[in-house]
Amino acid sequence: xxGTSLDGVDAVLAEIGSAGRIRILHTRYLxxxxxxxxxxxxxxxxxxxxxxxxxCAANTLAHLYAExxxxxxxxxxxxxxxxxxxxxxxxxxxxxxxxxxxxxNAALLAELTGITVVADFRSRDIAAGGQGAPLVPAFHAQTxxxxxxxxxxxxxxxxxxxxxLPANGSVRGWDTGPGNMLxxxxxxxxxxxxxxxxxxxxxxxxxxxxxxxxxADHPYLQSPAPKSAGREQFNLAWLDNLLTRLGYAIEPAxxxxxxxxxxARSLADAVSRECAGAQEFYVCGGGAHNGALMQRIGARLPNxxxxxxxxxxxxPDWVEALAFAWLARQALHHEPGNLPxxxxxxxxxxxxxxxxx
Ligand SMILES: Nc1ncnc2c1ncn2[C@@H]1O[C@H](COP(=O)(O)OP(=O)(O)O)[C@@H](O)[C@H]1O
Ligand SMILES: [Mg+2]
Numbered sequence: 001x002x003g004t005s006l007d008g009v010d011a012v013l014a015e016i017g018s019a020g021r022i023r024i025l026h027t028r029y030l031x032x033x034x035x036x037x038x039x040x041x042x043x044x045x046x047x048x049x050x051x052x053x054x055x056c057a058a059n060t061l062a063h064l065y066a067e068x069x070x071x072x073x074x075x076x077x078x079x080x081x082x083x084x085x086x087x088x089x090x091x092x093x094x095x096x097x098x099x100x101x102x103x104x105n106a107a108l109l110a111e112l113t114g115i116t117v118v119a120d121f122r123s124r125d126i127a128a129g130g131q132g133a134p135l136v137p138a139f140h141a142q143t144x145x146x147x148x149x150x151x152x153x154x155x156x157x158x159x160x161x162x163x164x165l166p167a168n169g170s171v172r173g174w175d176t177g178p179g180n181m182l183x184x185x186x187x188x189x190x191x192x193x194x195x196x197x198x199x200x201x202x203x204x205x206x207x208x209x210x211x212x213x214x215x216a217d218h219p220y221l222q223s224p225a226p227k228s229a230g231r232e233q234f235n236l237a238w239l240d241n242l243l244t245r246l247g248y249a250i251e252p253a254x255x256x257x258x259x260x261x262x263x264a265r266s267l268a269d270a271v272s273r274e275c276a277g278a279q280e281f282y283v284c285g286g287g288a289h290n291g292a293l294m295q296r297i298g299a300r301l302p303n304x305x306x307x308x309x310x311x312x313x314x315x316p317d318w319v320e321a322l323a324f325a326w327l328a329r330q331a332l333h334h335e336p337g338n339l340p341x342x343x344x345x346x347x348x349x350x351x352x353x354x355x356x357x
Contacts, residue, residue: 001320002088005181007194007195007286009065010029012321014326016326020143027072028072029317039053061089062104078114083331085118085121085327086109086118087102094232095132115357121352122351125343125345125351128349129345133175134155134343136161136173139319144165150165150275150278150279154271155179156284156288158178159228160177160178172342175228176267177229178229178263179263181231181234182239183293186259190256198291200292202260205252206257207258210248211242212258220233225342243255260292260293264300267297280305282309283297284309285319288308327351334350
């Protein structure tokens with residue numbers, strides 16, 4: 001898995017039993033180099049010769065994915081591995097235009113590893129009229145549903161998405177808005193680091209009410225599901241625009257504090273508004289490590305038990321990578337991977353393109 005945060009590659013070696021029970025055997029994280037990260041970030045907006053540059057970046061990614069896989073298989077025969085589920089790196093996500101683009105050169109990954117690769121999970125759902133996202137809710141439903149307790153699962157990556165899991169009743173899910181993305185971009189610009197560890201810099205500032213209100217006015221937040229988001233909706237250009245329009249000089253640390261509050265509210269308020277009766281709220285993804293963010297989310301959901309998925313026995317860092325292992329398994333078994341009620345697709349679809357070993 002390599003998500004919108006552009007932090008790196010999360011790889012898990014997973015064993016999936018016939019009853020769908022899933023077990024993590026090994027994990028591996030490979031951070032992106034600064035160079036690759038900035039190349040990928042640049043490719044999110046139109047630029048000269050972008051087709052060639054994207055194809056070259058895809059090759060670089062395939063080598064990195066292969067390195068992550070070989071790290072997982074140090075004492076394991078690759079012939080025992082059924083498949084690699086490879087999400088790829090999103091460069092564009094435009095379901096309204098009928099496409100989404102994840103790069104990673106799955107053919108090269110199959111060649112480098114000698115293992116079957118399943119990739120391009122999102123396109124089929126979009127072809128069927130869906131958003132192509134979020135795709136993790138089906139996996140959350142499979143592994144984290146409780147027969148008596150109404151749970152909500154949030155994945156806080158670059159973008160945040162939730163899965164509503166009532167004890168009885170249908171699973172819902174959508175992208176709520178920004179996850180770590182705005183926080184990462186702002187601290188990167190002002191302090192030259194990739195993320196605000198534990199939200200410490202945000203905590204040193206004070207949220208600005210005017211900016212918070214302007215951020216909360218983003219039309220995406222009130223729009224009905226099915227919906228999905230990316231860097232297209234939430235980015236520094238949008239934030240800069242708001243700051244210019246507001247015309248106040250706001251201290252960078254106060255902007256960071258405001259972004260943290262905005263991120264927490266857009267997520268928590270979606271849960272209180274849309275997931276009536278929820279009892280427990282579990283967070284996975286890198287945002288689970290941001291103590292200040294978790295604290296603000298908890299403060300806005302006083303009636304829910306708020307914790308990370310560690311409380312359910314799954315390390316929050318590996319849930320999404322596990323989901324793509326599971327989606328690869330679904331593809332190999334010709335079983336659907338999407339939930340039409342979540343993505344808006346016209347029906348269940350087998351997701352992914354298979355590149356045989
Ligand atoms: N200790 C931490 N404190 C604050 N934020 C963190 C911490 N660890 C990870 N993160 C955040 O998590 C992000 C990575 O999350 P991840 O789940 O990999 O997102 P994605 O799926 O979009 O790649 C980092 O960019 C960072 O913002
Ligand atoms: Mg990541």
